[in-house]
Amino acid sequence: MSSDHLFPSQGSTSLRATVHAWAQLVAPLSCAGCGAPDVSPCPICCVTLLRSVPRVVHHPLHVPVIAATAYAGPARRLVLMHKDRGRTSLATPLGAALGAAVRKAVVAVDGSVPAVQLVPVPSRRMNLVRRGRSTVAELAQAACRELDNGSTVESVLRVCQPLRDQVGLTADQRRRNLAGAFVASRPAHEAARGKMPVVVVDDIVTSGATSAEAVRALEASGYWVVGVAAVCGPRQR
Numbered sequence: 481m482s483s484d485h486l487f488p489s490q491g492s493t494s495l496r497a498t499v500h501a502w503a504q505l506v507a508p509l510s511c512a513g514c515g516a517p518d519v520s521p522c523p524i525c526c527v528t529l530l531r532s533v534p535r536v537v538h539h540p541l542h543v544p545v546i547a548a549t550a551y552a553g554p555a556r557r558l559v560l561m562h563k564d565r566g567r568t569s570l571a572t573p574l575g576a577a578l579g580a581a582v583r584k585a586v587v588a589v590d591g592s593v594p595a596v597q598l599v600p601v602p603s604r605r606m607n608l609v610r611r612g613r614s615t616v617a618e619l620a621q622a623a624c625r626e627l628d629n630g631s632t633v634e635s636v637l638r639v640c641q642p643l644r645d646q647v648g649l650t651a652d653q654r655r656r657n658l659a660g661a662f663v664a665s666r667p668a669h670e671a672a673r674g675k676m677p678v679v680v681v682d683d684i685v686t687s688g689a690t691s692a693e694a695v696r697a698l699e700a701s702g703y704w705v706v707g708v709a710a711v712c713g714p715r716q717r
């Protein structure tokens with residue numbers, strides 16, 4: 481039965497309003513970043529996210545690691561609501577911020593931004609099953625739309641060994657947990673080697689262990705990795 485049958489048009493305005501208000505009580509819509517009512521995300525959180533200046537995160541990697549903003553405040557809440565609460569509409573503003581980080585990673589001296597292949601870091605299988613989607617791939621697609629320069633998303637990385645949850649592990653433990661954990665499902669096309677730059681993308685970078693393993697796995701299969709970009713990085717000290 482469609483909603484039109486539930487809400488006949490004749491004399492139904494107050495019924496609709498009542499049901500809408502009731503639905504809001506059961507599952508109220510609010511900004512995932514700041515809690516403002518009836519919008520998600522609110523314009524203030526969107527502008528705050530998009531105005532943040534991407535910065536280099538210092539990691540012992542041979543390619544730059546860029547984060548659009550710090551993992552704090554509304555940005556942190558937006559990422560978590562997108563990732564674990566199924567707020568898929570947040571992919572657009574978060575992906576735009578990710579696109580800005582990608583741009584900073586690859587911008588040429590003359591200011592031009594080449595088309596790149598965005599490779600999302602892979603999720604553990606249990607997380608893919610639990611969420612029913614690859615949240616980082618969603619952000620990568622939104623970043624491509626933001627870049628609007630022919631960049632593509634290539635989801636070629638797979639997890640190839642059992643992984644512990646990274647939460648609560650030290651940086652050393654994370655590195656050991658992730659050593660050899662990723663593999664590219666196909667090698668770089670011969671024609672793209674050394675020509676089509678690759679940027680690894682993620683929602684959050686912390687210790688950099690995940691980024692390092694992603695870069696290692698891609699380079700082992702002939703990909704030309706020029707940087708890592710994330711929505712959120714460590715807070716500035």
Ligand SMILES: [Zn+2]
Pocket residue numbers: 511512513514515516521522523524525526554
């Ligand atoms: Zn907000």
